[in-house]
Amino acid sequence: MSNPLFKKINIFLKVNEQTIDSYFNANDPAPIYKRQLSQEFEEYIMNYAPSIKRYSTVTYKLNCVNESDKEYLDPLVHAIRRHFSLKKSIREAEFKKFKKRNWVLLTFSLIVVMFFQGVMPLIFNVEHRIHSAFSNALDVFSWVILWKPIEKLIFYWNPFLKEISIFDKLINAPIIIVGEKKEVAPMEQEYAA
Template identity: 20%
Template structure:
């Protein structure tokens, strides 16, 4: 989806942000110095949402215009803070992906064991209770065994992708060219 809303200059997708003060870019609850501060949640959500909406065909460029000058924060500090923040988010998401895969493997082991047990019980029921009640009970046990495989299969086949997608978004943002201009009123 491309429209006038999304600028492309020199082969770069432009994300333009205007703020009155550099403090609007950082989480002020974080006591760390500016270079190590977390970015503001609204600022990062905006960057992520924009990145989600635009095509991946073009690399990103973040243009930040700041109205009030700040002596203690230089454009390089802001650029580095943005890069480091999103690189850290990539590490967190990779860790989450690894944890999900380990959980999926554990659940798969449990699910396969339970399925095997249910199939053995179903065979026993088939031999020992040959009536309609036995058939119904046997089918219920088999269904329960297969249902126990639902979550591991969901984790292995589907739940990894949203995490992987966030990693891709964070990678694009960490690699984005960043331009910071202090504008005078």
């Protein structure tokens, strides 16, 4: 049974003239929609990553108090989506390289094993005592040389796919604009007057 806390992940961001610069790299001179995200802001978003599961939905909830703050929405959303698209493409390239490297290693290992299992027994006569010892050593060597590529191809691909899935959810997350309207309590009205 899945935990209902992980079904909906909301990432809350306050968007206004004072906070917008804190979301971007202070040393990046590019226009606001092309700027890199700051490390602190990326960390804030990635803190949600462990709770993002396969069936989770991620939503950005952007808090805009004034109408003038809404001009910062599009550049911020564009920068977030561009940033995580780049991260996703890097991780996909790493995953492709990981698979290629391990398939090449597995193929090479199989060729070495077939050579030693096929050719070496022909060199030694079956009646010699060294044949059985050498045969056992070849069997152990075969298992050792094949173990690591098989282990990696079976067990180590999941973290790649999980990160790619998280980046995909962060890229395609819907945006909800939340307006904050302050209600003044009766006691505060008396002091304001």
